[in-house]
Amino acid sequence: MVVLSCDPNDLGSSLRLIEELTANAERVQQQVLDEILTRNADTEYLHGFLKGRASRELFRNAVPVVDYDHVKPYIDRLANGEPSRIISSQPILELLTSSGTSGGQPKMMPSTAEELDRKTFLYNLLIPVMNQYVTGLDEGKCMYLLFIKPEISTPSGLTARPVLTSYYKSSHFRNRPFNKFNVYTSPDEAILCSDSKQSMFCQLLCGLAQRDEVLRVGAVFASAFLRAIKFLEDHWPELCSNIRAGSVSSWITGAACRDSVNRVLARPNPELAAAIEAECSKQPWEAIVKRLWPRTKYVDVIVTGSMAQYIPLLEFYSGGLPLVSTMYASSECYFGINLRPLDLPSDVSYTLLPNMAYFEFIEVDRVTDADDAGGECNCTGDLKVVDLVDVEIGRYYEIVVTTFTGLYRYRVGDILMVTGFHHAAPQFRFVHRRNVVLSVDTDKTSEEDLLKAVTQAKLLLEPLGYLLTEYTSYADTSSIPGHYVLFWELKTRATSDDELSTADVQAVMENCCSTIESCLDAVYRRCRSRDRSIGPLEIRVVRGGAFDALMDYCVSQGSSVNQYKTPRCIKSREAIQLLEEKVAGRFFSRKLPFWEPYRMEIKAS
Structure with missing residues (x-):
């Protein structure tokens, strides 16, 4: 065929x-x-x-x-x-x-x-x-926010890169025939910009400059689109300033990207800038997509x-x-x-x-x-x-x-x-x-990955006399970017919630968070360190008995007492709320985990 x-x-x-x-x-x-x-x-x-x-x-x-x-x-x-x-x-x-x-x-x-x-x-x-x-999709444009990722070269010279980066860099995408149903607001030069911040800024700028022509908006993944909304929330004054002046900010240094965006802006447009400012100034940002791009x-x-x-x-x-x-x-x-x-x-x-x-x-x-x-x-x-x-x-x-x-x-x-x-x-x-239990963006963390990371981190507790007795996790996406949350129940010689507030314990728990992140895979570390599409990992220490209450809840929902094992990831809102009510301390990673473009570690067979 x-x-x-x-x-x-x-x-x-x-x-x-x-x-x-x-x-x-x-x-x-x-x-x-x-x-x-x-x-x-x-x-x-x-x-x-x-x-x-x-x-x-x-x-x-x-x-x-x-x-x-x-x-x-x-x-x-x-x-x-x-x-x-x-x-x-x-x-x-x-x-x-x-x-x-x-x-x-x-x-x-x-x-x-x-x-x-x-x-x-x-x-x-x-x-x-x-x-x-x-109907009417041929009467305007689409504001699709598309991005490329780093690529590497194998020892033989083959390029290794994500599938979407491959497609966007191919002649199939760059030389696509005119299609009245699929005209993008983003110039190819902005999509293909390797600096993700510059690419995001320029694509949003072009989308805002053509707001009255936009019929649909999107990105590949929901997480990427929400990241763009957060970026817009942080940078809308500067974006409006660019539209008012009719030129892109000087920190956009990629020549091809800069030139293509300036062609879209074409001229100063203070009326459009004022209209966008009026919408972005309103709080909360509910329905901001519909308000900024009313024809969507x-x-x-x-x-x-x-x-x-x-x-x-x-x-x-x-x-x-x-x-x-x-x-x-x-x-x-x-x-x-x-x-x-x-x-x-x-x-x-x-x-x-x-x-x-x-x-x-x-x-x-x-x-x-x-x-x-x-x-x-x-x-x-x-x-x-x-x-x-x-x-x-x-x-x-x-x-x-x-x-x-x-x-x-x-x-x-x-x-x-x-x-x-x-x-x-x-x-x-x-x-x-x-086998995947946690995911916020393109990361996929298995139960085994999580166990290995927690095993390394809990060693830091021993000098303080703490013992990790139980843990579970969930992906908290209530904010942008989302982040991993681990619930830990600890046992110590003198159990007191006040101990969690001491400087020594605070520092050790923050190091536990950072250690877990450093032990997770390269995709997670890239999302944290380069893409910033995942926020700092959080450990929430719960009071004693919290995991007994979790078991009671699970049994009440039909789980077998004889076969019950603590779930290493929970998705039930009720179960999360049950543990949340017993939180005695919250700790976040203060360091970005080490990441560099993937090295080829390939051995000849």
Whole structure:
């Protein structure tokens, strides 16, 4: 199957293509797998299992379902200069760094030139779908706040960078054909500015300068959009000053970025500056998005998965505008789109497009757990793997992909629930990442990561005679930026809340916070130190008996006394409030954790 293409300006043809793909999902999936195997049967990886044969039956029986630890040696070999054919018949042009981590470093996924065509195909379907629900999208512009991230070079010279940075720097994005439905307020030069502060300032400045033309606003993730609102709250006087003067501030030093923004400003506009000042001066900032960009029809941000925690803040700032999650994608593969974009965030389902990759699904059991009213998912004993068209409504699955880029039966780690079908293609609600307990931005901290960090930090308590007896955590997103909160219950020789206020204890507890941060992975540390998209980690020390009360609460909600274990992350508002009422001291990290652009620590196999 060749890579499909569609013209986003031809709405009818694009929608018909979606109908054809979903109606023939089983046949398309068979074609996809046949093509992947025919191309790649003689690669080193597949030949070891298939012996050169391109058989679907042999593929299912002989090729194992794997996770990143199994794939990593091949990625390391690519990074060290071995030829692409060890996993792919097509040249691997770059490695895409995921926001998930392995050993404290990002996972790296292979990518080819053809895969950019496949991503562009999916992007081009989004507006035709949206246009069915919201009219007049061709009568203005979109203020999408898009940013690039640091990239690195592997020992062999391959570039390794985040998937969105790869796309924004590609000719597919920079040389995109004119599309009357997707005219951005941000010049490409501002999006591609490597200084995130300058990029944010310039993109907001351009969005404000064209406020009367803006029909929709957004960013990729809800956290990024809220970060922009906070930035606007801190910098609106200077932004208004730029609009009044008709030129950008002198600290914007990137020549291309500066010139492109000055072209947007064009001339002094004191009337516009005064109108923006009038809105920004009002407190509170409720509905500020609708007030600053009055023609806006919706906010385009991902609010599923861990981003759902930001919905209350988004609703506050947006003033009731629809929150739209348009697509489901990862570094490994782009999966599908939301065919009902105006559904409430809690009801969002994504339809997997069968031409994007070959999809399989591991059945998982839904297990109700004390820390989350929604529960968690665990794989059943022996992995039962089913095809895309054989999943069942209401069941939970972990998605497995075989891609055109060299991943074979790879466990992505996303847990999904089947909500229905569009023709023969299933629709899924994203539930959560496997093993992830904390996430504020693109960080993904597992229970194991948290345990290792806490184990190091609690050693600092010993000289003071304190012992950590219990802990749990949650991601506090009630402010911008959000931050990790750990509840600690301590035991000491002389228990007194007053002891927590002494200078020695204060200093040790702050060091505990900093130690935990320094032990978390590189993505967390980057978000804290470079992006400033996560705030300082906080430890809240609770009075004795707090975790007994937590257990009593969990048991009252149906947890088994015999099987109860303290949840290491809590999401229940009631459980958080229960612990909050017993807080005796609050301590924050006072240091930024060390971070530098990822070093390649790749060993030849």
